[in-house]
Amino acid sequence: MPTDDHGGGQHALALGLACLGGMLTTLQARMNGELSAVIEAPIQAAVYSFGSGLALLALLALIPRVRAGIGRIAAALRDGRLRWWQCLGGLGGGLFVAIQTYAVPLVGVAIFTVATVAGQTGNALMVDRFGIGPGGRRPVQPVRVLAAAVAVGGVAITVSGSLGADGVSPLPIVLALLAGGGVALQQGVNGRVNVQSKQVLATTGQNFLVGTTFLVLLALAQYAKGAYRPTDFDGLPWWAWWGGLVGIGFIAIAAWAVAHVGVLLFGLALLTGQLGSALLIDSLWPTAGHEVTLVMVLGVLVTFAAAALAGWAARPRRGRERRRRYAPTQAG
Numbered sequence: 001m002p003t004d005d006h007g008g009g010q011h012a013l014a015l016g017l018a019c020l021g022g023m024l025t026t027l028q029a030r031m032n033g034e035l036s037a038v039i040e041a042p043i044q045a046a047v048y049s050f051g052s053g054l055a056l057l058a059l060l061a062l063i064p065r066v067r068a069g070i071g072r073i074a075a076a077l078r079d080g081r082l083r084w085w086q087c088l089g090g091l092g093g094g095l096f097v098a099i100q101t102y103a104v105p106l107v108g109v110a111i112f113t114v115a116t117v118a119g120q121t122g123n124a125l126m127v128d129r130f131g132i133g134p135g136g137r138r139p140v141q142p143v144r145v146l147a148a149a150v151a152v153g154g155v156a157i158t159v160s161g162s163l164g165a166d167g168v169s170p171l172p173i174v175l176a177l178l179a180g181g182g183v184a185l186q187q188g189v190n191g192r193v194n195v196q197s198k199q200v201l202a203t204t205g206q207n208f209l210v211g212t213t214f215l216v217l218l219a220l221a222q223y224a225k226g227a228y229r230p231t232d233f234d235g236l237p238w239w240a241w242w243g244g245l246v247g248i249g250f251i252a253i254a255a256w257a258v259a260h261v262g263v264l265l266f267g268l269a270l271l272t273g274q275l276g277s278a279l280l281i282d283s284l285w286p287t288a289g290h291e292v293t294l295v296m297v298l299g300v301l302v303t304f305a306a307a308a309l310a311g312w313a314a315r316p317r318r319g320r321e322r323r324r325r326y327a328p329t330q331a332g
Helices: 005-039 042-060 064-079 089-107 109-129 142-160 170-197 200-225 243-261 263-284 294-313 318-331
Strands: none
Touching: 005 042, 005 089, 005 109, 005 243, 005 263, 042 089, 042 200, 042 243, 064 170, 064 200, 089 109, 089 170, 089 200, 089 243, 109 142, 109 170, 109 263, 109 294, 142 263, 142 294, 170 200, 170 243, 170 263, 200 243, 243 263, 263 294
C-alpha cells in the first residue's frame, strides 16, 4: 500500500523552518532597530538593510543555478504563468523593514513582533481564501478562523499593559499591524514566484530588488522634501550590520515553505519562533528599557495555543487520503 511519508516529512520540515524563520525575523528586528536608533534615520536604515542583502544576492547570481532561476522567472512573466503583480512581493518586505526600523526603538522587539503577528494572521486568512499563494484556494474552516482569532487575542493581551498615557504610542503598533498584513501577501506571491523559478535564491533576489527599489524611492522623496540627513554610523555595534543577511534567510525559507503548508499555517508556525525569541531578546537584550512582563508572557502563551490549534487542524491526514484514494476500487 503506498504511503505519503514524503509529503508528511516535507510538511513537518516546512513547519520547523517556519519556526526558524520567526527567530530570524526577531533577530533582524533587533539589528535594524539598533541601526535606526544609532543613525536616527529609519528609512536610511531600511535602505542599508535591504540594499546590503541585495548586494550579497547579486554576487550569488553568478552561480549558474541561480542565473537559471532568474531566467525561469523572466520566461514565466513572458508567457503569462506569472502575472506582473505577483513579482511585487518585495514591496511588502520593504514596507516591513521600513516600519521595523521606525517602530522597534519605540516599542521594543516583543510588542512590535506581536503586532505584526496580528496583521499577518488576519490577512493570511484572506490570502489563503482567495488563492494568492501557490497552493491555490484553501478553505477557511471554522477551526482556522478560531485559531486566527485566538492568535489576535493573544496579541491584544500582550500589548494591553503597554498602552496608555505612560506607555507606548499606538502609532507604531498600528503601523506594525499594517506591516504584518503586507508580509502575508508577500509570502503568498513569493511562493508563486518560487514555484516558477525553482530556485529560492533567485526568488529572494527578485524580492530584494523590488524592495530595495521601493526604499530608495522613499529615501529620494525624503531628500526632495529636505528631510534627508547625512548618515553617521559612529557608535554602531558590529552585530547591527547583518540585518540584510538575516532577511535573506527568512525570505528564502518563506518562499519554499509556504507552498507546502499555506500562508495561514506558515504564519502561525512562524509566530511560534517569533514570539518565543522576541521574549528572549527583550529579556536579555532589551531595546530602550522595554521590559518583559507577566501579562506579555500570558499573551505569548495564548498565541502559542493558537499556533498549536492551527497545526493540528492542518496536519496531513494520511489515513483519510488513503481511504478516499482506494474507496472506488474496494467498492467495485
